[in-house]
Amino acid sequence: MRTTFVVFWKATAIFQFGVAVAWGAPMLYKNQNQPDENVRYLQTVGFVLVAAVPMLAMSYLTAPFVKRVAIEIPDPARRSLHALLAFSRNVPPATRLEFTTLRAFPWERTTGVTMSDLRAIPAQKGRFANIELVKTKQYLEHRKKKGILMKVWEVLAEPRWKFYVKEGRSYTIKTRVPGVWENIAVAIKQQTLKEAEKELERLLKMKKALKTGHKRPMSRALPAIPIRISPPEAPKLRRQTLRSQAKR
Known part of the structure; x- marks a missing residue:
């Protein structure tokens, strides 16, 4: 019974679309009350698209x-x-x-x-x-x-x-x-x-892994210690005086 109901309404929607395309669209395109051909063309296309809505809706819903x-x-x-x-x-x-x-x-x-x-x-x-x-x-x-x-x-x-x-x-x-x-x-x-x-267990494991296991330890930079380089000391020279020469 339900199958017959669905088939009937699908066939009705298809028949309605066929009548609109074969009979309604040509009459609308040849309408002499509208002299502009472009307007007649747009009206015909819009009429066909609207007529297809029941058929498409029945196809989607069923x-x-x-x-x-x-x-x-x-x-x-x-x-x-x-x-x-x-x-x-x-x-x-x-x-x-x-x-x-x-x-x-x-x-x-x-x-x-x-x-x-x-x-x-x-x-x-x-x-x-x-x-x-x-x-x-x-x-x-x-x-x-x-x-x-x-x-x-x-x-x-x-x-x-x-x-x-x-x-x-x-x-x-x-x-x-x-x-x-x-x-x-x-x-x-x-x-x-x-x-x-x-799936829920997999997502929880991923969340836990992101919090703990897969975090990279943060590298702490060592404090910079200034190194002082003292200039080389010049060697001390002993002065020779006249007194030291006299002793010799």
Whole structure:
């Protein structure tokens, strides 16, 4: 039901934009009541931009909306619902998940993620997501190596970094495995808290190191002692007098 609601309003916004471009814009540009062609051109461009606002707003607001979640499940966990619930309570970090969302057009887009790369987002006014995909160091390094055309193509492919999955057993009771996603959501929140604690501990260590360990000792300059250099004394010469010569 919720998926149908989102698809309907996305299709409505796209249809409204198409009508504005195909019918409204040409009529506005050919308006004979405005003789200045430049003014007609500016009016047409402004009309098209305003008509695109609902479509862009719907694309942005509904981008994190998740239609379906698929989880990679090992064979032992497939044998019974009890085994599956036990697996969901202790999900390995390397478990693969697939989030199916809707593009700007009401078509599906699948994003593959790893359990260890997911973080819970706290509820906030104006925020339309509750799960975030962390951009790993490997991804950032790989993206730097891409050219401009590849980066533009990546943007056009509408990558997903935030997701919104309805929480609560009332939303998953109709599925064949109720309770599985609730356990996975709890695991995502727990690993988010652990990562936050590690980051806080790292920052505290850095702060402590800056205060104590990594400070260079201040070198104190010795007081300057004036050195007096006395001029060399001339050797004393004995005077020879007439009396001393007479004694000899």
